[in-house]
Amino acid sequence: MEKVTDIIESIANEKGLEPADVKERVKTAFIQTAKKLFGAEYSYDSDIDPQSKKVKLYQKIQVVSDDDERAGTDSNFIALSEAKKIDAGVEAGDEISYDINIENLGHTASQVLARELNYHIQRLLEEKIFESYKNKIGTLIHGTVTKIDADETTFVEIEDLKAHMPQKNRIKGESFKVGDTLKAVIKNVYIDKAQGIKLELSRTSPKFLEALLKSEVPEIKDGHVVIQACARIPGKRAKIALLALSPNIDPVGATVGIKGVRINAVSAELSENLSEEERKNGGESIDAFEYSNKPEILIARAMAPAIANSIKISDNKALVYINSDQKSKAIGRGGLNIRLASMLSGYEIELIETQDAAGEKKVSTEEGLKNLEALFGGL
Numbered sequence: 488m489e490k491v492t493d494i495i496e497s498i499a500n501e502k503g504l505e506p507a508d509v510k511e512r513v514k515t516a517f518i519q520t521a522k523k524l525f526g527a528e529y530s531y532d533s534d535i536d537p538q539s540k541k542v543k544l545y546q547k548i549q550v551v552s553d554d555d556e557r558a559g560t561d562s563n564f565i566a567l568s569e570a571k572k573i574d575a576g577v578e579a580g581d582e583i584s585y586d587i588n589i590e591n592l593g594h595t596a597s598q599v600l601a602r603e604l605n606y607h608i609q610r611l612l613e614e615k616i617f618e619s620y621k622n623k624i625g626t627l628i629h630g631t632v633t634k635i636d637a638d639e640t641t642f643v644e645i646e647d648l649k650a651h652m653p654q655k656n657r658i659k660g661e662s663f664k665v666g667d668t669l670k671a672v673i674k675n676v677y678i679d680k681a682q683g684i685k686l687e688l689s690r691t692s693p694k695f696l697e698a699l700l701k702s703e704v705p706e707i708k709d710g711h712v713v714i715q716a717c718a719r720i721p722g723k724r725a726k727i728a729l730l731a732l733s734p735n736i737d738p739v740g741a742t743v744g745i746k747g748v749r750i751n752a753v754s755a756e757l758s759e760n761l762s763e764e765e766r767k768n769g770g771e772s773i774d775a776f777e778y779s780n781k782p783e784i785l786i787a788r789a790m791a792p793a794i795a796n797s798i799k800i801s802d803n804k805a806l807v808y809i810n811s812d813q814k815s816k817a818i819g820r821g822g823l824n825i826r827l828a829s830m831l832s833g834y835e836i837e838l839i840e841t842q843d844a845a846g847e848k849k850v851s852t853e854e855g856l857k858n859l860e861a862l863f864g865g866l
Contacts, residue, residue, distance in 0.1 A: 490540040502612055510535065512611045516603040517544045521587055523599055530563045532584075545584040552579045616648070617684055620676045627698035628688070632667045643669050643688060650686035658690050658722040658757065660765035670756070672698050691721040696773070699753045700727070706741040715778040716785075718830035722761065722771050724819075726789055726827045728778035739775050750775060774827075782832060789828035793817035796841065805834040814840055 495513060499506040514533040521531045521544055530547045550570040551558050558566035570577045577583065589596045630643035630650055639654040641663050652671060663669060671688035672695045679685045689695060697714050706712040716728040729738035743750045750773050758770030776788040783798040786805050793816035799806040809817050817838055818825050829836045 491535055491542050492540040498608060502608070504611060504615065508611055508615075509608065512607040513542065513604065516600065516607045517542050517589070519603045519607075520589060520596070520600045521546070523603075524589070524592065524596055525587070528562060531587075544587045544589060546587060548583045548585070550577050550579055550581045550583060613678065613684055617676060617678060620648075620673060620684065620686060624673050624676065625692075625694040625698070627670060627672055627695075627702060628686075630669055630671075630688075632663050632665055632669050634665065635663065641669065641688075643671075645686065648684055648686060649682060650688050652688040652690065656687070656689035656691050658761065658771070660722055660762050661690075661760035662762065663760060667760075670699075671695060691719070693717040693719050693725075696725055696727070696753070696757070699756055700742065700750075703749050703753050704742050704744075706731075706736060706738075711736055712738045712741055716831045718827045719771070720823055720827060722757070722765060723821075724772050724774070724823045724827060726774045726776075726831050728785065728789070728831060729775060730778040739777055742775050782834065786828060786832045786834060786836065789831050790817055790824065790836075793824065800834070803833075803835055805832065805836050806839055807836055808839045808841060811840055814838065 491513060495506055495509045498504065499509045502509075514535070517533045518531045522529070525546075530549075531544065532547050533542055533544045535541070536543050548563060548565045548570075550567055551564050553566045553568050555564065555566070557564040558569075565583065567577070567579050570581075570583055573583060589600060628645055628650075630645035632641055633644050634642040636642070639657070641652040641657065643650040643652065650673075652669070656671075656674065669688075671690045672692055673686055674689040674692060674694075675687040677685055677687075696719055697717055700714065701707045704712065707714065711731065711733055713730045713732060714727055715730045717725065719725040727742075729742055731738040731741075744752075754771060754773055758766055761770055774791065776791060779785045779788065782800055782805070786798050786807065787795045790807060793809060793813045795813075795817075796808045796810065798808070807817070816824065819827075825836055825838070
């Protein structure tokens with residue numbers, strides 16, 4: 488057999504793997520081969536001889552006292568008196584090793600070893616790719632649409648991996664066809680026993696909007712501007728709270744761009760695959776404002792274009808006082824504005840409409856959200 492160290496280096500270079508990782512999988516392959524050839528009930532170990540650069544495979548047997556019942560029932564144990572016949576210096580608790588030479592077992596053993604090596608190297612490769620993509624969850628990727636099934640799941644090829652985007656992860660009203668280039672974020676990574684590594688993609692996640700902004704706005708990409716909070720009703724409207732890490736940067740101005748060129752480019756990307764009817768409705772508009780760590784200020788900004796007179800926080804509820812003429816703006820079309828402000832801030836928002844000095848009129852978030860649920864199926 489070719490020197491194992493040379494094989495390890497060759498595999499590592501070809502597959503882009505660490506030699507130390509390949510070495511461990513080669514040792515595992517030899518152990519698994521021994522189990523299949525001689526029996527899984529025995530205990531094995533393997534190592535690589537630094538001088539011969541070949542794999543040493545051996546069976547391990549533990550020495551136990553003569554009155555230990557395992558010596559007579561388990562082949563992985565040997566009584567001390569019997570062990571001393573092999574090695575007079577052994578004591579209870581020691582291990583005796585028997586060398587195994589697979590090369591002497593012929594063609595069948597070689598075939599088993601080859602299959603085991605291939606299997607374990609493939610698993611190592613999958614694990615490395617899996618970890619690589621696991622670290623990319625929430626990041627933007629590009630792929631080519633290869634299929635759309637009866638359930639409207641969109642299948643995408645990304646490099647040599649298979650990805651899919653369920654209908655629920657697709658913006659309502661958009662469609663794709665085979666051959667289209669699709670942009671999305673990685674939502675989940677998992678291993679399918681039959682098909683290997685699979686990626687689940689999403690275009691409805693707030694992370695998709697954040698990734699598009701990062702690709703369009705240099706200040707966000709470079710970390711000078713941070714998206715502190717983001718809320719979306721996909722295909723309809725979104726709100727983002729921005730924080731500048733430098734006093735010399737206007738986070739909203741940098742994100743919107745001159746004459747809105749940057750944020751409009753992101754909106755256009757979100758609307759690119761929408762139906763003509765959905766585009767006529769304006770697609771997904773994006774409200775950008777400066778973040779504040781004071782919830783009252785954050786909520787006031789998130790309620791724009793409505794103007795709040797005052798805001799009171801009570802536990803997880805925010806009481807927002809508005810003039811009567813601000814009610815429709817505060818709720819927004821189909822309840823979008825108040826819902827997004829609530830999603831972004833994390834507070835349940837209750838509007839208190841001030842009519843006049845005679846009293847106050849409460850407008851709960853439920854009003855307007857009925858239309859929202861009708862539109863989006865209980866988002």
